[in-house]
Amino acid sequence: MSGASDGSVLPDAEYLVLASRLIPDLDGGFTIAVLRRARDMAAAGARVRVLTVDPGTAEDHDAHRAEWRRRGLLPDGVELRNLFDDARADSGWLRAAAVLLGADGIGDVGERRVILDAAGHTVLELPVIAGDPNWHLSEAPVIVWDADGPIGSLAGFGALYRAWVNAVSSVSDGAPVVICEARQVGELLVANAAPLLHPAVRVLHATHACHVQAPYHWDSPMDAAWTRWLAIAERFDGVLWLTPSQQADVERRIGSSIRSAVVPHPVPVTGSNDPVPGRLAMMCSLIPRKRVDHAIRAMERVRQVVPSARLHVYGGGGLRDALEKLSVEHGVSKDVVLHGHMADLEDAWSEADAFVLTSANEGQGLVVLEALGHGVPVVSYDMPYGPGDTLAHGGGILVPDGNIDALASALIEVIGARDRRTVLATEARSAAATMDPAASMAALGAAVWDALSAPVSRPGR
Structure with a gap:
């Protein structure tokens, strides 16, 4: 394990900040918090890229990048990449991960969403799963194409996400560190299904929301998504809570088996205040x-x-x-x-x-x-x-x-x-x-050091 680079409090690693989507003025403070974290990591000397998995158009994603740069939340040197943009540009990683089709071909795969490249050629087909809050857990096949037609498939969105993270991780440069910012994506990354995430990749999962329902006590009911996520949280190399209160409530409820740390959002650098009374x-x-x-x-x-x-x-x-x-x-x-x-x-x-x-x-x-x-x-x-x-x-x-x-x-x-x-x-x-950001980065650096120092505990290890 190498030391921190350029005096950074963050260990020397390739950092991938992974969110479901980062669309300007959507999802409230979540998008701002994710991009601020990536910006602070870069300012602290880390090599960081931001990844999203929303199947929008390349033109939409270009517009999002331009707007985030205009607002100062995507500084020069921090790349914002999208899974489907990468597939359109070069689908070699998709074909390499796909399970080849058998003699019977595709079969009945239901409604599909077709992803086209810039030339109008089909790159892949996504299953359309309407009305199901657990759509991301489906293993309905993702059909992979080459220039001549469909050649293989991946078992659902989880297999697709893992294949992409494997493809963009430079494992030859050390241990890539994924900071996952979305629970739906996170639970798929550590799933016990092929393709598994590369064993060198470390996954730290950041949380952004209250895990209990009304009346919001430590032992109040949880919804199905949080219940499912906490059941597999031991598979992450670290869980990042925003407050010590939430960490304590979770440990009071399920014990301390989850490797976790408190990494709060920092107070952003702000302007002056000349208040209007009242x-x-x-x-x-x-x-x-x-x-x-x-x-x-x-x-x-x-x-x-x-x-x-x-x-x-x-x-x-x-x-x-x-x-x-x-x-x-x-x-x-x-x-x-x-x-x-x-x-x-x-x-x-x-x-x-x-x-x-x-x-x-x-x-x-x-x-x-x-x-x-x-x-x-x-x-x-x-x-x-x-x-x-x-x-x-x-x-x-x-x-x-x-x-x-x-x-x-x-x-x-x-x-x-x-x-x-x-x-x-x-x-x-x-x-x-x-x-301030320095305090937040120090807490994140300590959590990453812990993750890199411990064995990987997810499936396949």
Whole structure:
């Protein structure tokens, strides 16, 4: 095992950051978090490529790359590759991995999605599995073509993904390290089916979401996807939790057999804050889990004490009409502004007097980190996971989960007394300094060192 390169805290390895898709302004903070991690890894001296597996067009993927570079999230030297773009450009790796067709040919394979290269020639055919949340687990054949027609098949999406990761991993240069960012992809990488992932490849799986359902206690029910994933998590070379609270809850539930570490998202480098007094900000999708209705209900009382209070909500979603109606019912329609989705939120952060988080659950809460980085005090429900860990260093007020009266009182405390707001803003900046990219990369480096030092435990080893 070689040492770190160029003074990096990350071991010298080829890093592949693997996500299902990275489409601008889709999937909320997930896409931002994944690309920021890759950017921070590159800034720390690592050789890193970003991989996606969504079967979009090459033109779409080129547009996505250009937009991410424009936003500064895909720096020069960090390549963003897509499985299907690679197949269109050179399908030799597909043909090498395919099981050759027998004398009976393809047979009845059901509905297909055809992937064409730039010349209009078929490269492969994907099974279409509609209405099944477990579509990725199907072993319905992926048909591989050459210039003369179909020549073989791969057993479902799992075989396709593993074949591609094997093809893009430079195992001759050492141990490639995959940072998998998507559970559906991750469980397929470590499956006990051919082709197996190359034995030199290490797979660390990053988590991005709360693993339990309501009422969100450590022993609350889990959905089928999390239950299935945790059952095979020992196969990963490491699991990366965003918060120590979630790691502790998982270990309390299933024991410590999973090799895991806490690697939080860092506080991003941010701009200045020149707040408009009374301006409350929320950055979130208008979906039930975000509970924007709680903030609107709290505004009725906040406005009675702090007449300058205004709530500005940045994000789109299906609840917009219902939230507008709710603001009318509570007499705050002129004090609640639903801006819709905005790609650039720097002006919003610059003007925010306080940030409000009312979610039922989070993975860590990227917006809390962004608030701290801007010196914006946070008022948040104490829910799983993230706010309790992140605000342990100061910079905000936690209130009992779901308690709208407590939420209103905390908002009044922050924006109703400038001295209190000043103290919290100073704490926010100080807290942000302890959670910078260097701290996150140090935690990731330690997890990678552990993975490289231990034997691979997935099938085939």
